[in-house]
Amino acid sequence: xxxxxxxxxxxxxxxxxxxxxxxxxxxxxxxxxxxxxxxxxxxxxxxxxxxxxxxxxxxxxxxxxxxxxxxxxxxxxxxxxxxxxxxxxxxxxxxxxxxxxxxxxxxxxxxxxxxxxxxxxxxxxxxxxxxxxxxxxxxxxxxxxxxxxxxxxxxxxxxxxxxxxxxxxxxxxxxxxxxxxxxxxxxxxxxxxxxxxxxxxxxxxxxxxxxxxxxxxxxxxxxxxxxxxxxxxxxxxxxxxxxxxxxxxxxxxxxxxxxxxxxxxxxxxxxxxxxxxxxxxxxxxxxxxxxxxxxxxxxxxxxxxxxxxxxxxxxxxxxxxxxxxxxxxxxxxxxxxxxxxxxxxxxxxxxxxxxxxxxxxxxxxxxxxxxxxxxxxxxxxxxxxxxxxxxxxxxxxxxxxxxxxxxxxxxxxxxxxxxxxxxxxxxxxxxxxxxxxxxxxxxxxxxxxxxxxxxxxxxxxxxxxxxxxxxxxxxxxxxxxxxxxxxxxxxxxxxxxxxxxxxxxxxxxxxxxxxxxxxxxxxxxxxxxxxxxxxxxxxxxxxxxxxxxxxxxxxxxxxxxxxxxxxxxxxxxxxxxxxxxxxxxxxxxxxxxxxxxxxxxxxxxxxxxxxxxxxxxxxxxxxxxxxxxxxxx
Numbered sequence: 001x002x003x004x005x006x007x008x009x010x011x012x013x014x015x016x017x018x019x020x021x022x023x024x025x026x027x028x029x030x031x032x033x034x035x036x037x038x039x040x041x042x043x044x045x046x047x048x049x050x051x052x053x054x055x056x057x058x059x060x061x062x063x064x065x066x067x068x069x070x071x072x073x074x075x076x077x078x079x080x081x082x083x084x085x086x087x088x089x090x091x092x093x094x095x096x097x098x099x100x101x102x103x104x105x106x107x108x109x110x111x112x113x114x115x116x117x118x119x120x121x122x123x124x125x126x127x128x129x130x131x132x133x134x135x136x137x138x139x140x141x142x143x144x145x146x147x148x149x150x151x152x153x154x155x156x157x158x159x160x161x162x163x164x165x166x167x168x169x170x171x172x173x174x175x176x177x178x179x180x181x182x183x184x185x186x187x188x189x190x191x192x193x194x195x196x197x198x199x200x201x202x203x204x205x206x207x208x209x210x211x212x213x214x215x216x217x218x219x220x221x222x223x224x225x226x227x228x229x230x231x232x233x234x235x236x237x238x239x240x241x242x243x244x245x246x247x248x249x250x251x252x253x254x255x256x257x258x259x260x261x262x263x264x265x266x267x268x269x270x271x272x273x274x275x276x277x278x279x280x281x282x283x284x285x286x287x288x289x290x291x292x293x294x295x296x297x298x299x300x301x302x303x304x305x306x307x308x309x310x311x312x313x314x315x316x317x318x319x320x321x322x323x324x325x326x327x328x329x330x331x332x333x334x335x336x337x338x339x340x341x342x343x344x345x346x347x348x349x350x351x352x353x354x355x356x357x358x359x360x361x362x363x364x365x366x367x368x369x370x371x372x373x374x375x376x377x378x379x380x381x382x383x384x385x386x387x388x389x390x391x392x393x394x395x396x397x398x399x400x401x402x403x404x405x406x407x408x409x410x411x412x413x414x415x416x417x418x419x420x421x422x423x424x425x426x427x428x429x430x431x432x433x434x435x436x437x438x439x440x441x442x443x444x445x446x447x448x449x450x451x452x453x454x455x456x457x458x459x460x461x462x463x464x465x466x467x468x469x470x471x472x473x474x475x476x477x478x479x480x481x482x483x484x485x486x487x488x489x490x491x492x493x494x495x496x497x498x499x500x501x502x503x504x505x506x507x508x509x510x511x512x513x514x515x516x517x518x519x520x521x522x523x524x525x526x527x528x529x530x531x532x533x534x535x536x537x538x539x540x541x542x543x544x545x546x547x548x549x550x551x552x553x554x555x556x557x558x559x560x561x562x563x564x565x566x567x568x569x570x571x572x573x574x575x576x577x578x579x580x581x582x583x584x585x586x587x588x589x590x591x592x593x594x595x596x597x598x599x600x601x602x603x604x605x606x607x608x609x610x611x612x613x614x615x616x617x618x619x620x621x622x623x624x625x626x627x628x629x630x631x632x633x
Contacts, residue, residue, distance in 0.1 A: 002031045019195045022196060029513060032075070038070075038071065047062075090128050099135075120133050144249065151166045164237075168526045190361070201224040206221050206222040217477075256533050289314070289383065292340075294330035296547065297523060333559035350581065360621060364506075367618075367621050368617055380512075388512070394550055455467070489533070500524070578616060
């Protein structure tokens with residue numbers, strides 16, 4: 001798990017190493033254990049940095065006046081193969097291929113054995129060398145072999161091109177900026193800014209999307225001309241032709257439901273696939289821990305992990321002053337059932353409030369809430385854990401959110417709008433139900449649930465800008481107009497593309513790596529996703545019970561109280577804090593934002609008076625983001 005960076009001169013050669021060092025040093029939290037560089041003009045030459053463990057080459061600082069065609073920078077968090085043999089940038093034995101790799105390939109030992117049978121030899125025990133030789137053997141088809149999370153760049157001297165790739169779900173990030181002369185890429189947006197070769201400016205389209213959906217929908221970001229390589233895509237740049245080729249190599253497996261499966265067969269399939277996924281993610285040369293909230297997903301994962309590794313540490317977050325947010329009791333009951341090595345950490349609001357600016361810098365873009373992942377990662381760090389399992393993905397795959405539960409209502413309203421009059425009696429908790437009947441397509445319905453602002457409201461707020469996001473979800477994530485088996489499947493598809501791929505992956509990766517922690521996600525293993533999409537919808541939402549089939553697996557392992565409690569999620573009491581501990585910070589930043597005159601200030605005042613904490617915090621985080629990333633007024 002690491003941070004990667006690079007600069008590619010498209011048309012000429014120029015000195016780039018000082019900029020490359022700045023990019024790489026900005027990611028020291030992602031890789032505090034080692035540092036390395038590669039420069040290429042006519043030959044490929046590796047260089048060391050201040051933190052390089054095995055200094056058998058010249059220091060990168062000696063090259064600041066040297067012109068280069070390409071440069072790679074690398075920061076390493078040592079997880080697999082702790083020896084110097086895993087140092088990057090890494091080359092093959094013929095020195096024709098060079099790689100910077102961020103991530104983990106969980107099945108690298110199987111691929112390594114296959115390559116050895118084909119005559120390949122290895123000098124390390126790292127998965128990085130497996131990726132490099134797999135590319136050497138199979139080219140872009142190597143991506144079909146990998147089970148893992150990854151973002152990497154390979155300089156292919158034979159084809160005179162650079163090959164970039166990102167994992168299927170987008171767990172590991174890869175951002176890039178292309179101008180007429182150069183390509184800049186890195187694991188973080190900040191690394192590109194810190195190159196000093198790019199001037200940060202607001203991408204108004206991305207910021208609009210950020211306010212609409214809480215995150216710019218990838219590949220868009222809130223920074224002008226910085227984009228994300230999409231999940232399950234690769235990108236090639238050829239030096240000779242000066243051309244780019246981008247292709248998708250995997251798709252979420254819709255229309256694969258196996259209607260012949262019985263309920264028991266479905267339970268067995270899920271359980272077997274989950275065991276395999278967790279077993280892969282326990283493979284490390286450092287200690288692995290597990291976050292265990294007390295909810296169904298992370299608790300089930302933690303217990304199964306303990307069966308495979310009895311000494312694994314399980315960690316639970318508790319709140320001293322907010323019982324409604326706690327799932328500690330349920331976690332304790334499960335821990336006692338299985339005699340887990342369990343640690344509970346209680347926090348006070350001040351522990352988060354004191355780090356507001358740090359979280360903003362780590363997040364890299366505005367966000368309408370505060371993320372508990374920041375504190376969870378810090379807890380893992382305090383427990384000397386480098387790798388943690390996380391339960392993200394269960395709600396998206398098996399229907400844990402309200403958006404799934406109300407599908408039936410929306411479908412009925414589409415057929416008969418007269419039902420609206422009876423909704424208060426049938427569904428007393430549904431607000432603005434009449435709006436549901438106005439959404440004609442499944443992507444419009446989806447967008448309704450994953451939005452903070454409407455376009456009409458943003459048109460008033462963004463005085464000089466106007467965009468429509470009506471068809472954004474389908475245009476971004478389903479441009480081929482794929483047809484779904486049913487609407488439940490469509491929501492899962494869009495959740496993996498938008499909510500997971502654009503939003504959740506960013507928060508989890510940024511905050512874990514901020515503390516030099518690797519987060520692993522068993523429920524987002526692509527084989528597990530393929531298994532989940534085979535399970536008929538009728539077993540996912542049965543008798544109005546959400547995640548029914550996953551609960552049937554979970555009840556073998558976790559306390560009954562985990563199954564019976566209402567869904568809480570990993571939340572922080574932002575609404576309360578805005579009125580108390582965060583009051584001064586909120587209004588100071590709102591006033592600073594108003595002084596910028598980039599929004600309609602009368603609309604800003606209306607939002608503040610409306611007391612919607614998500615909308616208020618979106619404004620606050622925008623000011624914090626502007627202050628950290630957009631220096632000019």
